[in-house]
Amino acid sequence: MIWFEDLPVGRRDRFGSIVVTREEMLDFARKFDPQPFHLDDDAAAANPLFGRLSASGWHTAAMGMRMTADFWAAADSRDAILGGAGVDDLRWLTPVYAGDRLRAEAEVIDARPSASKPDRGIVRFRTILYNQDDVPVMSHLSNVMIRRRAA
DSSP states (O other): OOOGGGOOTTOEEEEEEEEOOHHHHHHHHHHHOOOHHHHOHHHHHHOTTTSSOOOOHHHHHHHHHHHHHHHHHHTTOTTTEEEEEEEEEEEEOSOOOTTOEEEEEEEEEEEEEOSSOTTEEEEEEEEEEEOTTSOEEEEEEEEEEEEOOOO
């Protein structure tokens, strides 16, 4: 179990492995981000930013969240995570394509006990998703409320 006290500034965790499929890209885009470069091969090829069908940035973020949730579950720490308190500075750095294999790295950049709730702390993570070539595809900062060990 990972608690607030186990997350010092500078801690870095590497985790996850998701292969992006064309079918999932299209399904997500149809439901949540129906832009031509996410749905149509010809439109994507004509777009100078993508050149071919690409995953929605929101789909990329959702895959990052899945890898994060799986990491905490594998550490038997789901109960320690109380919830998110926001995401800042979300950046989609390079397109994600079908066949890409994504992984994540999360670094603790700040950790402070809650001033009003002594049973928890707030940890700020810098998370970067990388593709199979170790090219960063997305980054963000997140604030997460995490239980402290009982005294």
